[in-house]
Amino acid sequence: MISFTLNGKETQIDASPDMPLLWALRDELKMTGTKFGCGVAACGACTVHIDGVPTRSCQTYLGDLDGATVTTIEGVESDAAKAIQEAWVELQVPQCGYCQSGQIMSASALLAETPKPTDEDIDTAMDGNLCRCASYARIRKAIHRAAEIMEA
Structure with a gap:
């Protein structure tokens, strides 16, 4: 057990x-x-x-x-995760959505550690999270937006 x-x-x-x-x-x-x-x-x-x-x-x-x-994605409740989820919806990040739970988990961990990430911070934290639809620009923009939401 x-x-x-x-x-x-x-x-x-x-x-x-x-x-x-x-x-x-x-x-x-x-x-x-x-x-x-x-x-x-x-x-x-x-x-x-x-x-x-x-x-x-x-x-x-x-x-x-x-x-x-x-x-897991079902239980993530941190302020960073809530901000990420709000930004994801606001900026309409997903296309097919398949990778999004993994993207959100990685992005929320980034914001929990680095509340104001640079593009380089985002690239490093999100490296290895693949998106079949190539929505990387929207993902980066949403992470920056989530940082703004957390700051407000």
Whole structure:
């Protein structure tokens, strides 16, 4: 039995320690907001926060989570996440939307650490979060807008 905190709730799961967190979330816990993209931690669609750090859940194994705190798109509630979500809607960032949960998780972690990011900060934090629709310019603009929202 593996125990961890998931979106603020103590969670236990009886699954193989070799099971990727992504599949435990989607298949065992029925939380489908975290998406499968590539399976090799290269695209960012499966990004969650583990102990506050953006982490690719497709390459994170349940056995490594005992006692950790995991936050998914369903449970992210920080001021940064709320500002990101508001800016995403205001600027109509998504096109197909598939990558957006991973984008939002990475962007909210950035703003939590760096409330006024530069373009370089954004590029570094968002590196590896791929968008099939290439909405990168809107993503960057929305992160800057979210920083303004947080400041107000």
